[in-house]
Amino acid sequence: MLANNTLCLEVGEPQDKGSAENCPLSGTVVELQSAQIRATGVEKLQCPACGAARKATIRGELVIYPPHTALRIARANKGPLWIRQGTTWTKR
Ligand SMILES: [Zn+2]
Numbered sequence: 001m002l003a004n005n006t007l008c009l010e011v012g013e014p015q016d017k018g019s020a021e022n023c024p025l026s027g028t029v030v031e032l033q034s035a036q037i038r039a040t041g042v043e044k045l046q047c048p049a050c051g052a053a054r055k056a057t058i059r060g061e062l063v064i065y066p067p068h069t070a071l072r073i074a075r076a077n078k079g080p081l082w083i084r085q086g087t088t089w090t091k092r
Pocket residue numbers: 023024025026047048049050051052068069070071
């Protein structure tokens with residue numbers, strides 16, 4: 001049985017099409033503990049480099065900023081999220 005789903009998936013293989021630049025912080029470990037995310041229930045991180053808000057990838061104790069392309073237009077991020085100030089992350 002095949003459903004004709006036209007879901008737009010953002011996850012998966014990195015697609016290198018040459019047009020969009022990957023943010024330098026793509027796939028890097030951030031200085032935040034997974035326990036902090038679990039304790040607060042806030043999973044979104046604001047990228048310190050480009051300002052994109054993405055859901056953190058949690059791998060055991062590590063918190064990883066998922067691969068993303070650099071945001072060109074600054075957007076107002078709604079809702080609670082983590083913002084890095086210096087080397088510490090604070091929750092908004
Ligand atoms: Zn970024």
